[in-house]
Amino acid sequence: MKKLLLAMVSILMLxxxxxxxxxxxxxxxxxxxxxxxxxxxTLVFGRGGDSTSLDPITTTEGESFKxxxxxxDTLLTYGKQDTTLQPGxxxxxxxxDDGLSYTFTLKKGVKFHDGTDFNAEAVxxxxxxxxxxxxxxxxxxxxxxxxxxxxxxxxxxxxxxxxSTVQFTLKRPQATFLKNIAMSCFGIASPTAVExxxxxxxxxxxxxxxxxxxxxxxxxxxxEKNEDYYVDGEPxxxxxxxxxxxxxxxxxxxxxxxxxxVMDGVNPSDLETIKGDANxxxxxxxxxxxxxxxxxxxxxxxxxxxxxxxxxxxxxxxAIIDAFYLGMAKPAKNPLPDSVEGYNDExxxxxxxxxxxxxxxxxxxxxxxxxxxxxxMPVPRPYIPEGKKIAEAIQANFEKIGVKAExxxxxxxxxxxxxxxxxxxxxxxGWTGDNGDPDNFIYTLLDKxxxxxxxxxxxxxxxxxxxxxxxQTIVDQDKRNELYKQAQEIIHEDAPWIPLVHSTPLxxxxxxxxxxxxxxxxxxxxxxxxFK
Amino acid sequence: xxxYTMKRILSVIPVLFGMTLIVFAIVRAIPGDxxxxxxxxxxxxxxxxxxxxxxxxxxxxxVQYIDYIxxxxxxxxxxxxRTNAEITSEIWPYIAATLELTLVAMxxxxxxxxNAGIISAWFSNSWFDYLAMILALIGVSMPIFWLxxxxxxxxxxxxxxxxTTGREDIRDxxxxxxxxxxxxxxxxxxxxxxxxxxxxxxxxSIALATIPMAIIxxxxxxxxxEVMKSDFIRTARAKGVSxxxxxxxxxxxxxxxxxxxxIGLQTGLLLGGAILTETIFAxxxxxRYLYEAIGYRxxxxxxxxxLLIAAAFVFINLVVDLLYALVDPRIKYxx
Numbered sequence: 001m002k003k004l005l006l007a008m009v010s011i012l013m014l015x016x017x018x019x020x021x022x023x024x025x026x027x028x029x030x031x032x033x034x035x036x037x038x039x040x041x042t043l044v045f046g047r048g049g050d051s052t053s054l055d056p057i058t059t060t061e062g063e064s065f066k067x068x069x070x071x072x073d074t075l076l077t078y079g080k081q082d083t084t085l086q087p088g089x090x091x092x093x094x095x096x097d098d099g100l101s102y103t104f105t106l107k108k109g110v111k112f113h114d115g116t117d118f119n120a121e122a123v124x125x126x127x128x129x130x131x132x133x134x135x136x137x138x139x140x141x142x143x144x145x146x147x148x149x150x151x152x153x154x155x156x157x158x159x160x161x162x163x164s165t166v167q168f169t170l171k172r173p174q175a176t177f178l179k180n181i182a183m184s185c186f187g188i189a190s191p192t193a194v195e196x197x198x199x200x201x202x203x204x205x206x207x208x209x210x211x212x213x214x215x216x217x218x219x220x221x222x223x224e225k226n227e228d229y230y231v232d233g234e235p236x237x238x239x240x241x242x243x244x245x246x247x248x249x250x251x252x253x254x255x256x257x258x259x260x261x262v263m264d265g266v267n268p269s270d271l272e273t274i275k276g277d278a279n280x281x282x283x284x285x286x287x288x289x290x291x292x293x294x295x296x297x298x299x300x301x302x303x304x305x306x307x308x309x310x311x312x313x314x315x316x317x318x319a320i321i322d323a324f325y326l327g328m329a330k331p332a333k334n335p336l337p338d339s340v341e342g343y344n345d346e347x348x349x350x351x352x353x354x355x356x357x358x359x360x361x362x363x364x365x366x367x368x369x370x371x372x373x374x375x376x377m378p379v380p381r382p383y384i385p386e387g388k389k390i391a392e393a394i395q396a397n398f399e400k401i402g403v404k405a406e407x408x409x410x411x412x413x414x415x416x417x418x419x420x421x422x423x424x425x426x427x428x429x430g431w432t433g434d435n436g437d438p439d440n441f442i443y444t445l446l447d448k449x450x451x452x453x454x455x456x457x458x459x460x461x462x463x464x465x466x467x468x469x470x471x472q473t474i475v476d477q478d479k480r481n482e483l484y485k486q487a488q489e490i491i492h493e494d495a496p497w498i499p500l501v502h503s504t505p506l507x508x509x510x511x512x513x514x515x516x517x518x519x520x521x522x523x524x525x526x527x528x529x530x531f532k
Numbered sequence: 533x534x535x536y537t538m539k540r541i542l543s544v545i546p547v548l549f550g551m552t553l554i555v556f557a558i559v560r561a562i563p564g565d566x567x568x569x570x571x572x573x574x575x576x577x578x579x580x581x582x583x584x585x586x587x588x589x590x591x592x593x594x595v596q597y598i599d600y601i602x603x604x605x606x607x608x609x610x611x612x613x614r615t616n617a618e619i620t621s622e623i624w625p626y627i628a629a630t631l632e633l634t635l636v637a638m639x640x641x642x643x644x645x646x647n648a649g650i651i652s653a654w655f656s657n658s659w660f661d662y663l664a665m666i667l668a669l670i671g672v673s674m675p676i677f678w679l680x681x682x683x684x685x686x687x688x689x690x691x692x693x694x695x696t697t698g699r700e701d702i703r704d705x706x707x708x709x710x711x712x713x714x715x716x717x718x719x720x721x722x723x724x725x726x727x728x729x730x731x732x733x734x735x736x737s738i739a740l741a742t743i744p745m746a747i748i749x750x751x752x753x754x755x756x757x758e759v760m761k762s763d764f765i766r767t768a769r770a771k772g773v774s775x776x777x778x779x780x781x782x783x784x785x786x787x788x789x790x791x792x793x794x795i796g797l798q799t800g801l802l803l804g805g806a807i808l809t810e811t812i813f814a815x816x817x818x819x820r821y822l823y824e825a826i827g828y829r830x831x832x833x834x835x836x837x838x839l840l841i842a843a844a845f846v847f848i849n850l851v852v853d854l855l856y857a858l859v860d861p862r863i864k865y866x867x
């Protein structure tokens with residue numbers, strides 16, 4: 001007994017001593033050398049949360065798509081690190097001039113993991129399955145304006161013209177149609193497997209992707225190389241294991257000793273440690289989000305554009321980025337992040353200038369400032385990791401021009417409800433893009449049609465509305481991009497928001513890992529990842 | 533003894549029943565509409581209405597409660613909103629993981645805690661006594677999150693002795709039978725994997741054991757001190773019984789009732805309260821299962837999880853009550 005006791009005492013003492021010297025003692029290399037030597041054909045991907053479903057269309061949750069994007073292919077895909085359109089299961093695609101018909105020419109000889117053929121009929125089957133569902137079953141299908149029974153649904157018909165040609169007929173043009181098609185939730189599933197497994201398909205997914213589903217346990221999902229993948233030489237690895245390690249620091253510890261090979265959700269404060277460790281590398285994911293401070297433009301004093309502009313001059317974005325994002329973000333001047341086509345780089349942001357702010361306030365009739373409520377998000381989101389603290393920084397900024405902001409908050413679901421109901425005069429929120437189209441940011445967040453849902457500012461500008469509706473109906477992407485550039489000018493002038501930041505998510509991997517090109521959507525196709 | 537046992541067991545039934553009502557009510561008191569939480573920022577009024585109906589949340593609360601009780605009686609815990617899977621089939625691996633961790637942690641806590649308490653009482657006011665009690669104080673007040681990360685830093689990153697997180701080597705997984713990995717690996721006679729499982733258990737179970745260990749040590753010490761002052765101990769000593777027997781047989785048996793109470797309560801607490809340890813060590817247990825469910829307002833899972841933990845708590849206390857009677861026969865007669 002005494003021995004045990006002594007062991008315990010020494011362990012406790014050891015941890016206290018180690019804790020004491022932790023601050024000064026830079027972590028030296030070591031720990032994880034055991035992994036080297038064997039041929040590495042298995043990748044362990046560490047992440048913070050588990051997937052809720054493996055049938056991508058049944059969920060809106062990002063952790064699920066990280067896995068399913070490797071099991072299912074979509075008709076079109078996005079560019080390597082942007083959201084331009086690229087061929088996927090469809091080699092070619094063509095739109096009619098009126099934007100009412102799209103024809104896809106499919107790749108030949110592609111097989112699903114269960115051995116059945118991928119063809120035009122399979123595409124038709126998938127779309128029919130989705131459009132006959134509802135928001136609970138297939139939430140993201142609402143990107144096509146609703147479901148078959150709904151007024152707003154844009155797809156009139158999906159038809160197999162021949163074995164490898166599919167034609168979509170729309171009720172009215174939808175400019176984001178192709179971008180939607182490329183979303184990873186619209187991965188094409190094997191009709192045979194869907195019919196066989198029914199509700200259980202989400203536990204046993206079958207697609208045409210580079211990896212096949214192998215097994216799911218309560219903290220891991222295993223996928224295996226699809227030997228019959230239609231691209232020669234891909235995928236490179238034999239097995240990928242997605243592992244859930246909820247705590248960011250513990251996950252980094254696991255990476256350091258080689259229990260996992262790559263992780264997402266790196267704390268910005270750990271960037272220095274990673275850079276200083278020869279066994280590790282840090283990888284940045286291009287941003288596709290925006291965090292902002294919005295005003296309800298129907299409420300006094302924010303109904304006055306001068307007040308909004310004044311406050312726009314009073315926020316020190318760079319200081320916020322340095323303090324709360326540790327540099328892992330870009331100051332935002334538009335509602336769009338620059339990874340999305342149509343971004344207007346010519347806009348000059350309202351620079352941080354307290355004198356100008358005061359002057360504008362004076363012109364607006366508030367020379368001594370005013371009191372306001374500032375609502376801060378209760379939960380961390382990639383675009384706003386610490387809602388309350390960032391609100392405090394903004395509060396301090398506003399204080400300097402005589403505006404006294406009182407910070408308020410409420411539980412998250414209620415927060416969203418109240419915001420949608422227009423109850424917040426000033427509030428912080430953000431958005432992560434779905435399909436990489438500017439429409440998905442500007443129309444969704446700031447058009448008058450979106451009041452009551454995501455336009456929490458109740459901002460309505462008819463000129464902007466006309467531009468956005470026009471951009472929704474034309475097919476030529478360059479023309480659309482021009483329209484969105486104009487839209488950003490109007491929004492800049494009206495200043496319904498202060499766009500704060502586009503945050504840059506950070507990944508870390510072992511130094512010998514190559515071929516990981518993180519995608520702005522947050523779902524990475526891992527077929528080209530391998531070890532040096 | 534039989535009638536005492538039966539009485540104790542029967543008294544559990546109304547407790548369990550009351551628990552279902554409380555759990556049901558508390559879960560519904562969490563602010564936030566589950567449909568809104570699930571659909572998030574992409575929610576529309578229509579989609580919220582559809583989902584609310586699908587989840588049965590539009591029914592009156594007592595209808596929901598009666599449905600819930602009916603299902604419970606048939607052993608059906610419902611379907612998870614988040615994963616759409618049957619909770620009854622989904623929950624066992626999580627329970628097994630927590631059970632294994634808790635049991636090992638409690639064994640560590642009891643063996644070390646009780647003995648530290650005894651030795652402290654035996655040599656009261658010695659340097660050992662002071663040191664042990666200071667350490668116990670530190671143990672009670674140490675934040676588990678910090679302790680967990682320190683353990684990882686020391687034993688994994690610096691010394692390379694132990695794995696940081698999880699229950700198994702993910703590249704060389706353990707074949708699950710019961711999902712209690714120590715049992716599974718022994719059943720398969722796979723000693724290599726058994727040691728892998730042991731290695732994974734060491735840090736989380738020590739982190740989890742710290743607080744109960746400290747509380748048990750302090751409780752044992754104080755009750756032992758009291759008992760060792762009593763007359764019968766002096767008599768035993770006078771008769772020439774060796775100190776070891778006096779302490780471990782005569783004193784401990786009489787000092788054990790309060791210690792047993794604390795052990796029972798702590799075991800119950802660990803079963804439900806391992807969320808922090810499970811998070812920091814990525815231990816796929818019931819605490820983490822619940823934690824994820826709470827973020828998602830997954831009512832059926834939260835309800836079932838809390839109910840199971842509460843039931844385990846009641847069960848452990850029942851066992852403790854029965855053990856009282858074994859340790860001290862006076863108890864069963866007085867009731």
